[in-house]
């Protein structure tokens with residue numbers, strides 16, 4: 185009997201990226217499986233995919249697939265307890281929001297704790313770096329920045345302000361009474377919509393906990409009421425946990441401004457110690473960046489035969505250290521195993537979120553040290569080394585990790601094979617730099633964003649964000665959607681793995697405007713020297729997109745609320761619960777949002793219609809799904825045109 189040939193992925197069908205194709209082939213030659221191969225052998229459950237499998241109690245799982253002869257009026261599908269397909273799909277959907285909001289917000293809480301520690305001067309490693317940002321956010325948290333003395337208005341002491349900001353920020357997670365402080369940062373009309381509909385978050389943790397309660401067997405069994413809670417938790421994420429994470433990181437580590445770097449596996453260097461940082465929290469990676477630049481550490485690396493230390497990143501920790509230090513991007517979510525397959529990674533340092541457990545198995549086939557650093561994210565494999573990071577001895581922990589990587593450089597055994605592909609990029613945009621580069625204000629001069637939208641050079645704004653998903657061809661959707669948008673004069677704001685995909689494709693350079701943009705957008709980008717796709721950071725930095733939209737509203741000329749703007753959102757290759765939470769806070773902030781890949785409510789058409797159509801009547805924004813990237817982009821452009829028409833600025 186012949187042994188069955190193991191099923192493996194076709195590299196060309198799996199990804200559009202040549203560097204990744206080369207590494208998938210290399211892994212297959214070495215007999216190491218990657219997510220691309222597992223995608224071939226492991227088929228998804230069709231019922232789970234439709235969102236209509238419930239396992240919220242021990243009588244289930246109750247599986248309610250959409251029948252082929254589905255008839256909406258006679259849909260009698262129900263679980264043992266009687267839960268309808270709509271209830272099950274809505275419960276599953278808001279549990280995804282809870283997971284995503286918890287992930288972003290717990291990240292934010294971790295940053296807030298380090299912030300408070302820095303404000304109390306309990307640590308030497310972290311300091312308040314960006315006092316301008318501190319003074320900007322303080323009033324939103326109810327902290328005064330000036331004091332009146334003898335009829336004179338005086339500036340308050342920065343240390344005092346920092347301490348109060350830290351304490352007020354921490355309180356946002358669990359305060360009793362009141363509402364989420366940052367909700368009032370939204371345009372007034374938006375805040376009033378949330379208030380009228382009773383979805384203003386009370387505090388961050390409570391909204392997440394309440395989702396778990398309401399979705400327990402026998403509690404909330406009305407999909408509209410379930411979604412109301414999903415909305416509260418999602419707003420608590422976008423305008424709370426995520427926004428606080430972004431702001432406090434900016435105060436601690438500096439607000440990003442545009443800088444140059446590179447992206448893709450080709451940033452690894454054969455003759456350097458390669459340290460790849462992967463995950464989401466920049467708390468430790470900021471320290472690793474400092475340590476890796478210390479002359480004595482670089483000398484230590486040289487003493488081991490390396491020419492230096494090459495840091496690079498995967499996923500959103502990568503975006504964090506890129507936007508503040510120019511550390512190059514090694515790859516997207518789906519390239520984490522491929523980086524190790526190069527044989528050149530001396531250490532992969534991981535913190536939280538989006539880390540494949542299989543990186544430990546791949547590392548085991550090479551000399552790579554796989555180092556976990558966060559108490560809530562360990563791995564069962566023996567080769568995973570846990571060095572728990574603590575802000576009170578941050579520098580020592582970071583130095584221990586970097587030295588471990590350097591010591592490991594000599595242990596490279598397998599042949600090193602680094603793909604040559606890498607692209608130049610300009611990253612590190614934010615509300616401040618968009619304003620600065622486009623005329624120093626949002627409205628009133630030839631260059632500004634609002635004026636260019638009103639005069640039609642820029643048709644609209646798209647936020648294109650989110651993950652990769654092994655079920656669809658890596659980066660194909662991301663790149664096709666973004667290219668179609670900029671070709672039609674829609675400027676793109678990007679974060680997360682979409683930002684990395686665009687970086688790899690060369691879309692984050694000012695020069696790319698002449699090649700890929702419609703004439704209006706090209707003229708703007710060439711005049712002010714910005715890329716047509718602006719990298720705004722990591723997943724939590726989607727809050728920067730919310731604030732950019734708010735500034736556009738406040739500047740005037742484009743309506744009174746975010747829902748009036750010619751703006752649309754997209755996640756062409758989403759996969760994480762965080763993406764669902766992001767999608768929902770974007771929708772309920774008033775933005776039409778299209779997801780690609782799959783949509784997790786297809787088995788409950790009534791509930792899905794509520795998300796896709798009826799939410800627009802409440803929030804001015806709604807969900808949509810389109811797998812085909814060109815149709816996906818055109819749904820967004822059509823929506824942008826609809827908003828232009830309503831504003832009377834269509835030509």
Ligand code: SF4
Nearest residue numbers: 238241244246263265
């Ligand atoms: Fe089935 Fe109801 Fe239990 Fe869900 S909660 S598993 S639908 S019995």
Ligand code: MSK
Nearest residue numbers: 500538650651680681
């Ligand atoms: S890393 S959440 S795969 S964007 Fe933020 Fe990428 Fe999605 Fe993770």
